[in-house]
Amino acid sequence: MSQTPETQQAKAAFIASKVGLGFWIYLMTDLVLFASLFATFAVLRNNTFGGPGGPQIFNLPYVLVETIILLTSSFTAGLVTISVSRANKRLALVFLAITFVLGLSFVAMELSEFSHLIHDGNSWTRSGFLTAFFTLVGTHGLHISIGLLWMLVMGYRIFKKGLTVNTIRQVTLLSMFWHFLDIVWIFIFSIVYMIGVL
Amino acid sequence: MFGRLTLGAFVHDPITEITIIATMLLALVGVIFLFKFKLIGWLWKNWFTSLDPKKIGVMYLCVAALMLLRGLADALLIRAQQATSVGASHGIVNADTFQQIFSSHGTMMIFFVAMGALFGIINMILPMQVGSRDVAFPLLNSISFWLFFGGVALINMSIIVGSFSNAGWLAYPPLSELAFNPGVGVDYWIWSLEIAGIGSLLTGINFIVTILKMRAPGMTLMKMPIFVWSVLCSMSLVTFAFPILTATLTMLALDRTIGTHFFTAGFGGDAMMYINLIWAWGHPEVYILILPAFGVFSEIVPVFSGKRLFGYKSMVVALVAITILSFTVWLHHFFTMGAGADVNAFFGIMTMIISIPTGVKVFNWLFTMYRGRIRLTTPMMWFLGFIVTFTIGGVAGVLMAVPAIDFEVHNSLFLVAHFHTMIIGGVVFGIFAGFTYWFPKFTGFTLNERLGRYAFWLWITGFCLAFIPLYILGLLGATRRLDHYVDAGWQGFFVIAAIGAVIICAGVGMQMLQIVVSIVQRKQNLVIDGDPWNGRTLEWSTVAPPPEYNYAIVPEVTERDEFWVMKKKGLQKKTNIVYEAIDVPKNSSFGIFIAVFASLFAFAVIWHIVWLVIVALIITILIIIFMLTRDREDDTISAKEVEEIELAAEKNRLYA
Numbered sequence: 001m002s003q004t005p006e007t008q009q010a011k012a013a014f015i016a017s018k019v020g021l022g023f024w025i026y027l028m029t030d031l032v033l034f035a036s037l038f039a040t041f042a043v044l045r046n047n048t049f050g051g052p053g054g055p056q057i058f059n060l061p062y063v064l065v066e067t068i069i070l071l072t073s074s075f076t077a078g079l080v081t082i083s084v085s086r087a088n089k090r091l092a093l094v095f096l097a098i099t100f101v102l103g104l105s106f107v108a109m110e111l112s113e114f115s116h117l118i119h120d121g122n123s124w125t126r127s128g129f130l131t132a133f134f135t136l137v138g139t140h141g142l143h144i145s146i147g148l149l150w151m152l153v154m155g156y157r158i159f160k161k162g163l164t165v166n167t168i169r170q171v172t173l174l175s176m177f178w179h180f181l182d183i184v185w186i187f188i189f190s191i192v193y194m195i196g197v198l
Numbered sequence: 199m200f201g202r203l204t205l206g207a208f209v210h211d212p213i214t215e216i217t218i219i220a221t222m223l224l225a226l227v228g229v230i231f232l233f234k235f236k237l238i239g240w241l242w243k244n245w246f247t248s249l250d251p252k253k254i255g256v257m258y259l260c261v262a263a264l265m266l267l268r269g270l271a272d273a274l275l276i277r278a279q280q281a282t283s284v285g286a287s288h289g290i291v292n293a294d295t296f297q298q299i300f301s302s303h304g305t306m307m308i309f310f311v312a313m314g315a316l317f318g319i320i321n322m323i324l325p326m327q328v329g330s331r332d333v334a335f336p337l338l339n340s341i342s343f344w345l346f347f348g349g350v351a352l353i354n355m356s357i358i359v360g361s362f363s364n365a366g367w368l369a370y371p372p373l374s375e376l377a378f379n380p381g382v383g384v385d386y387w388i389w390s391l392e393i394a395g396i397g398s399l400l401t402g403i404n405f406i407v408t409i410l411k412m413r414a415p416g417m418t419l420m421k422m423p424i425f426v427w428s429v430l431c432s433m434s435l436v437t438f439a440f441p442i443l444t445a446t447l448t449m450l451a452l453d454r455t456i457g458t459h460f461f462t463a464g465f466g467g468d469a470m471m472y473i474n475l476i477w478a479w480g481h482p483e484v485y486i487l488i489l490p491a492f493g494v495f496s497e498i499v500p501v502f503s504g505k506r507l508f509g510y511k512s513m514v515v516a517l518v519a520i521t522i523l524s525f526t527v528w529l530h531h532f533f534t535m536g537a538g539a540d541v542n543a544f545f546g547i548m549t550m551i552i553s554i555p556t557g558v559k560v561f562n563w564l565f566t567m568y569r570g571r572i573r574l575t576t577p578m579m580w581f582l583g584f585i586v587t588f589t590i591g592g593v594a595g596v597l598m599a600v601p602a603i604d605f606e607v608h609n610s611l612f613l614v615a616h617f618h619t620m621i622i623g624g625v626v627f628g629i630f631a632g633f634t635y636w637f638p639k640f641t642g643f644t645l646n647e648r649l650g651r652y653a654f655w656l657w658i659t660g661f662c663l664a665f666i667p668l669y670i671l672g673l674l675g676a677t678r679r680l681d682h683y684v685d686a687g688w689q690g691f692f693v694i695a696a697i698g699a700v701i702i703c704a705g706v707g708m709q710m711l712q713i714v715v716s717i718v719q720r721k722q723n724l725v726i727d728g729d730p731w732n733g734r735t736l737e738w739s740t741v742a743p744p745p746e747y748n749y750a751i752v753p754e755v756t757e758r759d760e761f762w763v764m765k766k767k768g769l770q771k772k773t774n775i776v777y778e779a780i781d782v783p784k785n786s787s788f789g790i791f792i793a794v795f796a797s798l799f800a801f802a803v804i805w806h807i808v809w810l811v812i813v814a815l816i817i818t819i820l821i822i823i824f825m826l827t828r829d830r831e832d833d834t835i836s837a838k839e840v841e842e843i844e845l846a847a848e849k850n851r852l853y854a
Binding site for chain 1: 402403459
């Protein structure tokens with residue numbers, strides 16, 4: 001049947017409002033997941049079982065660089081949203097690519113930190129503290145990786161289809177997801193690393 | 199190639215082997231039957247891939263009913279063992295099998311029967327009650343169901359390939375750790391619940407958005423039917439509690455699979471952390487189950503008392519209060535942990551406080567009945583059974599909220615009796631009441647009242663016989679999960695409990711008979727106008743069974759019991775209605791495929807089949823990407839078709 005542009009627009013807006021609310025609730029559930037992991041870390045952080053503790057293994061300047069990279073990527077993710085709202089497809093793709101590269105470098109740095117730890121015999125099997133550390137930070141890294149995969153798909157879709165109602169809606173969700181992970185990282189940086197080196 | 203999966207996994211003791219072969223043969227006959235009569239295509243098209251929440255609800259109920267029979271068989275075995283295993287006799291099964299049986303009983307009943315049946319009822323009723331044509335995310339709903347089904351399939355598969363968990367229904371470490379439990383049973387348990395749990399989480403999000411965004415125009419929050427409120431609260435709990443379950447199970451899985459030390463006995467692990475985390479999910483979980491049951495009763499009591507619900511606002515406040523407080527009481531499950539007097543006192547007091555809003559609800563129901571014109575139908579009998587048993591169980595609960603008393607009865611049969619009183623008397627009776635109450639809405643005929651009454655009396659008699667002895671045994675010092683005891687003085691109580699369990703089974707048999715007889719004699723119990731009970735809420739305003747789109751004209755709501763008010767004003771036959779075309783979501787098989795590959799992934803992890811883990815994971819991700827990037831598809835029922843359906847229904851209403 002033929003739909004007038006107005007009803008189509010109203011329908012799209014309704015879908016966007018449903019999906020937006022649903023996604024917000026999903027983010028809150030993810031936050032509870034992280035809260036459980038933070039609580040676990042708080043319980044296990046002194047259970048080093050003779051192995052190294054935070055001060056021995058954390059390299060604060062290195063993690064600070066990671067943090068700055070991730071915060072910058074959040075900024076560029078914001079620029080993607082702005083470009084989309086100005087209907088500038090090329091600029092959106094450029095900023096999406098920059099965000100992707102920054103996110104990828106963050107994951108690479110994290111993996112390098114992990115591999116050094118494992119290489120030194122300080123893997124998750126070493127102690128309760130390291131178990132909690134790897135799981136909390138690793139879960140964040142896994143989320144970032146999912147975000148990167150999402151960016152690839154998103155970029156391809158924007159490239160192919162342009163800025164349609166669907167892609168614009170998904171860019172909004174993606175940037176919400178990305179900012180959310182940023183906030184979680186701030187807590188990881190403060191609670192795990194900064195308090196950890198004390 | 200196949201990890202730790204060897205032919206040995208298929209070898210069991212003879213009794214289990216015979217059961218498995220018999221089950222497989224039965225399944226084979228079923229499959230041949232489906233193909234022979236070309237039913238499989240019909241099922242696939244009309245049921246499996248359907249996104250209609252009413253049909254998804256029916257599928258939930260069918261799975262839950264099957265699992266109820268399994269859980270009931272486990273219960274009978276537990277009772278038979280404990281009735282016979284005294285002194286020199288060691289009962290009918292060995293200790294290891296007994297452990298598997300009670301683990302299976304708890305897991306089945308909570309995760310797959312209670313949750314499944316409630317999700318079923320919510321799916322069928324909720325969209326209609328809020329005056330909506332659908333849920334917010336129909337495809338997500340189908341995915342949720344199939345993930346739930348994936349969990350069911352996995353946990354049942356554990357009996358055939360491998361073994362069932364023997365670590366109890368919550369798999370406390372260190373017993374559930376690799377060092378003490380090297381088999382696959384606990385892994386099956388973990389991954390089955392992970393998959394079903396993610397399904398539940400998605401359902402939670404889906405229904406919250408449905409309630410907040412899809413209500414009929416005019417239905418403000420305080421005009422929602424009380425069942426909708428109860429679901430909103432319950433689903434909020436789902437979204438806040440299930441992530442904790444996911445995190446906890448993942449930690450246990452990591453401990454068992456890659457050698458982390460969350461809950462291990464050595465290396466700085468902390469087993470009590472698991473107990474805290476699992477109950478931080480587990481206590482809200484019992485309210486996830488009971489709140490919708492409260493909602494069901496709050497719908498039934500006003501209808502069969504011919505009065506509006508007493509204290510609607512206080513009911514809502516009580517629901518919300520329970521929702522919030524349910525996160526502050528988890529430690530009462532293990533006062534014996536040794537957290538100290540202050541901590542125990544806090545959680546003890548919170549536990550007593552949470553009984554206050556629950557008590558408010560009990561009084562509201564009673565005041566609703568007071569001076570009402572009560573019709574003693576089967577749903578109402580389930581309610582009366584509930585109010586008695588639930589109050590007794592609640593009092594036992596408040597008793598145990600006193601830490602000093604809890605130290606005496608901790609892990610005893612007194613506790614087992616308490617939570618069965620709450621779950622059977624509360625949740626299960628609620629499900630039965632709701633099932634009987636809403637059955638005619640979806641089939642067009644009511645259930646046989648006489649057989650329903652018989653079933654109720656069998657259930658309530660069996661229930662009392664099965665659980666009152668357990669209270670006494672608990673006080674005498676019998677702990678839970680005993681496969682053998684020496685005190686011959688206990689045996690009499692255990693025998694009475696076993697008789698009670700058999701009577702409950704007779705009750706279930708009576709319910710099955712009731713359904714069959716009702717279907718055979720449906721002509722006598724036809725529901726002509728779709729409103730057999732003189733209902734008050736919107737779902738009764740449609741024909742029975744309702745069309746796929748629920749409402750041809752979306753109702754405008756002005757009052758709380760909207761349909762009641764409409765009837766009071768006099769139903770005006772609307773003429774010259776202009777029907778509009780209605781979009782309904784196209785059938786989709788994404789749910790099935792995602793669940794199949796997610797379950798395959800879990801199976802591979804359980805058996806350490808590395809290549810299959812990778813393949814299944816990649817396929818699952820690809821399916822999800824494909825699903826999310828395709829364009830939305832809807833079927834459109836044209837205005838003319840809607841008109842034809844509505845006119846045909848109108849005709850039935852007049853001439854049936």
